[in-house]
Amino acid sequence: MTRPITAGVDGSAESLAALAWAGREAVRRGLALRVVQVWRYEEHQGLDAADRDTQGGWVRDAADEAARTLTERHPGLDVTTDVLEGDPVEALTAAAADAELLVLGSRGHGPVVGFLLGSVGQQVIADSVRPVVLVRAGGDASGEAVGREIVVGQHGDPEDSAAALGFAFETAAARGATVRAVRAWTLPPVFAYSPGSLRLLDEAGGLEPYEKKGLAEALEPWQQRFPDVPVVEHVEIGSAGQVLLSVAGRAQLMVVGRRAHRTAVGARIGSVAHGVLHHAECPVAVVPAPAAP
Structure with a gap:
């Protein structure tokens, strides 16, 4: 259908x-x-x-x-x-x-x-x-200034952001636009290190190369599916919301994923999506992760 x-x-x-x-x-x-x-x-x-x-x-x-x-x-x-x-x-x-x-x-x-x-x-x-x-009302008359990108946030393992990445690539393909895939990272506290995580970091050559490898792995299936869509891989230290907003001026559309958090007073959409929705001037797409089986 x-x-x-x-x-x-x-x-x-x-x-x-x-x-x-x-x-x-x-x-x-x-x-x-x-x-x-x-x-x-x-x-x-x-x-x-x-x-x-x-x-x-x-x-x-x-x-x-x-x-x-x-x-x-x-x-x-x-x-x-x-x-x-x-x-x-x-x-x-x-x-x-x-x-x-x-x-x-x-x-x-x-x-x-x-x-x-x-x-x-x-x-x-x-x-x-x-x-x-x-x-939002206002801004560029067409809402899609020439040269601006589809900016999408990526985090965690490939499946964690698959829905958001898929939406971003589909939208970019329809518009002839570039995808800027953003992965933010922060220094973990000392107690978060374990022998297994230290081994993975050592194999990757350090924290930043490890994050770049994670982004590349998440992007690989979408680049294969949409080979004509140009991609910029953006890895930066900082909070996810801050890093995404720092490149919002490049975006004709910002794409973020979300897992709704249920609380006693209703559902919450998460701090990253909440921050981008309130502060980005460009249109923002919030893409839900598939429900767990």
């Missing part, structure tokens, strides 16, 4: 930027685009208060207008529109499950249709089983 790219809209500048980004990406990948607008009925006191049908009509008109703007910009693009009433996290998470990827604005507004607020967006990212892309 071919999945569409899905964009959540709410009329804000951020969500319209997200819709424009989603439209361009759908054209590149040859996919359909689904526009989803989620709303909740807000009952107001007063003679001029709109009833449920009237409010729903406003929302449908706004969604249809957003879709019309996109089809005028991309005449061959297959665009459908869905207006959903209910809990925004549940609706958007369900929409993401049926999509190749879900695209959202980084902020929202408004008492009737403002669902793309920070806490809701973060919960959707934490719960989604599919990649979620967050787009």
